[in-house]
Amino acid sequence: MTIDLSKLSQHAGHLTYAEEKDLLCTFYTSLVKRHQDIVEAVRLNNWQHFKALTHGLKSSSLYYGARPLHLCCEQGEQLVDTKQLGSDVIQKWLADFTQHSYAAQCALAEVIKQLDTARD
Amino acid sequence: MTEANPPHLLLYCISPKDDELLLKVLKQSELVYEVTNSKSRLINRLKDGINKLILLATPSLESSVKLYYQCLLEVPDEELCRHAFLVACAKHEEQLAFNYFQSRVIDDYIVARPLYELHRPIALCYAQLEKLGINLHKASVALPLQVQGEGDGPLQALQEGVERKRKLRCEFESLLEQFDQAIAQADAHLAKEDVSTEDIGLLRLLLQELQQNSFRPSLIRLQHRTLHLLDALLLKLAQPEENTADPVPEQQEQEQEQDNPQQLQVNNEARASRILMVEDDNLAATMGKRLIESMGLGFDWAPSGRRALALLQTKKFDLILMDINLPDTDGLLIADQLPNMHCINSDTVVAVLTGNKQKAMVQRAVKAGAKHYLIKPLQKDTLSKLCSKYHLKAHH
Numbered sequence: 001m002t003i004d005l006s007k008l009s010q011h012a013g014h015l016t017y018a019e020e021k022d023l024l025c026t027f028y029t030s031l032v033k034r035h036q037d038i039v040e041a042v043r044l045n046n047w048q049h050f051k052a053l054t055h056g057l058k059s060s061s062l063y064y065g066a067r068p069l070h071l072c073c074e075q076g077e078q079l080v081d082t083k084q085l086g087s088d089v090i091q092k093w094l095a096d097f098t099q100h101s102y103a104a105q106c107a108l109a110e111v112i113k114q115l116d117t118a119r120d
Numbered sequence: 121m122t123e124a125n126p127p128h129l130l131l132y133c134i135s136p137k138d139d140e141l142l143l144k145v146l147k148q149s150e151l152v153y154e155v156t157n158s159k160s161r162l163i164n165r166l167k168d169g170i171n172k173l174i175l176l177a178t179p180s181l182e183s184s185v186k187l188y189y190q191c192l193l194e195v196p197d198e199e200l201c202r203h204a205f206l207v208a209c210a211k212h213e214e215q216l217a218f219n220y221f222q223s224r225v226i227d228d229y230i231v232a233r234p235l236y237e238l239h240r241p242i243a244l245c246y247a248q249l250e251k252l253g254i255n256l257h258k259a260s261v262a263l264p265l266q267v268q269g270e271g272d273g274p275l276q277a278l279q280e281g282v283e284r285k286r287k288l289r290c291e292f293e294s295l296l297e298q299f300d301q302a303i304a305q306a307d308a309h310l311a312k313e314d315v316s317t318e319d320i321g322l323l324r325l326l327l328q329e330l331q332q333n334s335f336r337p338s339l340i341r342l343q344h345r346t347l348h349l350l351d352a353l354l355l356k357l358a359q360p361e362e363n364t365a366d367p368v369p370e371q372q373e374q375e376q377e378q379d380n381p382q383q384l385q386v387n388n389e390a391r392a393s394r395i396l397m398v399e400d401d402n403l404a405a406t407m408g409k410r411l412i413e414s415m416g417l418g419f420d421w422a423p424s425g426r427r428a429l430a431l432l433q434t435k436k437f438d439l440i441l442m443d444i445n446l447p448d449t450d451g452l453l454i455a456d457q458l459p460n461m462h463c464i465n466s467d468t469v470v471a472v473l474t475g476n477k478q479k480a481m482v483q484r485a486v487k488a489g490a491k492h493y494l495i496k497p498l499q500k501d502t503l504s505k506l507c508s509k510y511h512l513k514a515h516h
Contacts, residue, residue, distance in 0.1 A: 013414025
């Protein structure tokens with residue numbers, strides 16, 4: 001499952017419809033921005049920043065239950081810890097990350113759309 | 121209007137008679153200083169944009185520390201001028217002052233009651249001012265001492281050594297100036313909505329350099345400005361339309377709190393327990409706020425170590441949720457020093473909240489005095505358990 005919102009209230013308490021939609025939009029925006037930052041950190045070989053970004057996304061992806069993205073970020077963090085920073089390894093990781101991140105973005109966008117439709 | 125001769129030092133002094141000798145020494149020095157006993161003057165001086173020393177000489181060391189951190193809370197990060205916080209203390213308070221210094225609660229201290237070393241306060245002020253980019257030392261090497269024997273060798277080595285150190289210092293200062301100029305330029309472009317890719321590239325490079333430093337107080341202000349600006353810039357570029365319509369969550373929350381004083385009063389009356397969340401990630405802080413407030417508890421947020429220290433000195437909390445990786449320090453250092461700070465929160469329970477699952481980090485947290493080690497993201501069940509364990513009270 002790309003994302004799982006069944007435990008959202010465990011992280012945010014009871015949510016009204018508007019609050020839930022607002023929160024999902026925040027997740028979406030934050031994920032898009034974090035994705036861009038990670039790509040940029042890889043481009044600049046800034047591994048300290050890369051580690052900080054993947055570390056942050058590793059935790060925040062669990063708010064919306066994006067388990068594959070969480071695991072991918074954990075792997076990214078470990079690549080820095082174990083100094084596996086060869087171009088091939090990083091590019092392969094980046095391809096995986098892009099796939100998981102886009103999947104989560106699409107899933108979030110879909111849920112937001114569904115919420116809008118249900119309300120209409 | 122800019123001041124013709126801005127002070128190097130603001131001395132907050134309640135009883136000039138107690139610090140008569142210190143005042144006399146300052147008068148004889150080349151330092152430009154201002155003496156006040158007004159709290160509002162102190163707050164204004166903290167945000168006047170002029171680098172300076174703040175020296176507090178109240179009847180006790182603890183009252184000086186408390187007063188400073190109360191004032192600090194009144195000044196937002198982006199308005200805070202670069203400064204060093206010094207205290208004048210009595211001989212019997214020296215141990216406590218040293219503890220404060222080690223914990224970075226103060227930048228330095230002067231044992232002034234009594235004042236044994238007459239020129240020590242001036243030497244200390246010069247050293248602290250230099251860290252702030254103000255150099256009052258003489259430009260040339262004037263040696264009052266005669267170097268004995270062996271001709272000019274030792275004297276030449278000394279002069280060369282001093283010159284070498286001066287050169288290195290100049291390089292560092294010019295680097296700081298470059299940072300400031302680049303930020304100011306991008307800031308101006310942002311205001312005109314004329315941001316170039318060059319601006320972004322330059323800011324990104326600066327940001328990387330700044331993020332490589334762990335805890336350098338002299339760079340914190342610059343770091344804050346860069347992070348703040350870069351956040352605003354990237355958000356604007358990523359989502360220009362949404363950004364105009366919706367402020368970022370952090371701003372939204374602050375505005376809501378200001379706009380809703382009645383709600384705050386209800387919380388106070390009900391005496392709900394308060395939780396301090398020390399967390400630099402906006403999203404994690406937003407989620408934490410939602411969860412904590414939904415459980416009827418009070419919430420405060422510190423996005424940096426410095427802000428956390430200011431809050432811990434002045435506001436009582438019932439639980440501290442502490443992240444480890446902070447932009448200006450390590451959360452475990454704060455947890456470690458908290459009991460030695462002898463402040464209202466020295467006994468408050470610290471629960472580390474982090475995404476780091478490494479065993480070594482858990483051991484470090486235990487050593488630092490943390491009572492719990494929670495893995496992010498924060499969950500309602502976990503928080504409920506903590507609430508019942510420590511009898512935290514919710515308001516309804």
